[in-house]
Amino acid sequence: MRTESKAAPRLILLGAAALLLLALAIFMILSPKAPRKGQANRAPEGQATLLTLYEGPKTMTSSPNARITANGHELFVYDVMVNHEHIWNANTQPSDTPMTYFDFSGKVEIDIQMPGLPTPVESAQVLPSAWGIEPEVADGHVRFAITEPGQYTVIYNGSVNKATHIFANPPETEVPDADDPNVFFIGPGEWTMDAIALGDDQTLYLSGGAVLHSIVSVSGAKNVRILGRGMIDGSDYPAWNQAGSYARVPIDLNHAKDVTVEGIILANSNCWNFNSYSCSHVRVDNVKIISGRQNGDGFTFQSCTDHVVTDSFARTWDDSLVIKNYSGSTKGITFRNMQVWTDLAQSMEIGYETDKGLTLDPEIQDVLFENITVLYNFHKPVISIHNSDDAFVHHIEYRNILVENAFMEGDNGRNNELIEMNLNKSGWSTVKDEFGSVDDVLIDGLTVLHTKDGRVPASRISGQSEDNRITNVTFRNVSILGQKVQDLKGLNASVNEFCENITVE
């Protein structure tokens, strides 16, 4: 009896343990929430992560140069044209670099392998550095986590070769109704047609996963939207200046009004990328441009009013953000929260054409560049006002400009300034015998982290005559290579006698 009385509790305990383990085994086998070996890269428990991935077109293959996963799920990687030639060449040959995209909120773990690099990845950097991301590099993998939608660029082994652009979009909030007669709905897949012309009240939706070989024109229309996550791709057209080719601008707005462009990618254009000419009230958000061909300007606005571009990206082989006067004046242009990578020409350019239309009293006014991160500038000035005709350029503001790599190589020793403002004639001048002026320019918050030779690059401000001057230019909170700039000498700036009230605060 004593033996049985002792054995019974042990048996009960053993039975309970068996039942518990049996239940655990059933849970492990059946439940998708059960822990699994090798799932450290998946969305963390407790995080309300939303992740939308887009399959690439079945007609295309993912880049062999990069293998990228998001929370363990493989992404389709596109090879897009870029250009490492940092001097103008009419017959330049672009190279390519990996690009991918997805939508998310919450937290996403990125894992990159780079078989396309000539040497193994030993170090990596995630840009903009303001994200503060220190990637883990081990066993040929680059791993890091992101919690904010935005544009991320990864460089390897201290080189920009095969720099990888990851466009982590916020979740879409507005997908138009495909059955709406005013909506042209293009789903995932590879599509081609000569051109799309949008009229009043029409919407073009380009779904994530879509690659559209075409161009989109909005001419004389109002209340037009171009939305989505997909890509307009110009790779099947030769560069515009080659024999038999012509310019095919992927987004071409002309005398349009009330236009919204959101979320899409422009890649491999054979000329300019996003053009707006004599348009008003244009809103651009989360548009990504990567361009490596001749005259591949990014966002280029001529004689426009009331344009706001936000949270967008431009890697270009010509001016990245550019404002001109082609036919009439410019007023009210804002670029805010932008990332710029300038392989050729200027990063933020006003000019050279400031009166190409030979209009009466041309002006460029009320222009704001705010929260601009220049990842790289390899060629000409980061900030430039080239008033090459006869316009009155005034009330121009640059606020919180971060230049990560100011590597301006210039053209054979010229045009390699950090900042340049002048009233000189150029090959782009239309007005040959008159000059304009520049007044009221504020640069408030300019930080340069790295320069090509570790020295402060030159800047130059030069008016033209007593009647054609550059006046009231203020530099405030400027820091170059960790040193706060106290005066024009610290800025390494030359100012000629036709300037007035050029101050450093």
Add this chain to the structure above:
Amino acid sequence: MQKKLTILFIVIILLSLGAILWAYLQAPAEQTDPGLTVVPAPEQAKAQRPPCFPDQEDNYIPLPETENLALNKPIQSGEHTDVYVAANVNDGKTDTYWESKGFPAQMTIELGAAKKISTVAVRLNPSAIWEPRKQEIAVLVSQDGQAYTEAAPAAVYDFDPATGNRIRIDFDAVEAAYVQVVFTMNSSSRTGGAQAAEIEVFE
């Protein structure tokens, strides 16, 4: 009895432990993330025209299927705009074009010999970015390149990409060695001159 139960429980425990270990070693199931959406791509063998933009070629204005007598023949015209030279007007391609500098603008085509003609077609690029416009056009003909007579009086024609951005001018059949197409108006806001990607002449 107790011994049998003990053995049973131990077997269950061992099997359970084995099952737990096996399950742990399995690869994570795809799409176990509740917030994951994968947007699939359709089956395609090649790039296609988006279905929301049906091909409009069936609506194009039909042109004669006979020989284009103007193709690559000698031509004469006045000043052109920029790079849009006269030679583009009969090179057989609608993605190149001639644009005159101002009005009136004449384009004279030398057919090489007297031919009976009854149709002249003027074409622009059918691309949608060549938005609708009007041009005023007359057709003159000549046997010697000196004295011209009117085959079709000046009239305003509608160019519309929806109908192929092409117009045809039909007239009573006439013998001609030279055809002169005269433009006197273009409604496009993009130019101050005449525009033609192709001028074609048919019997």
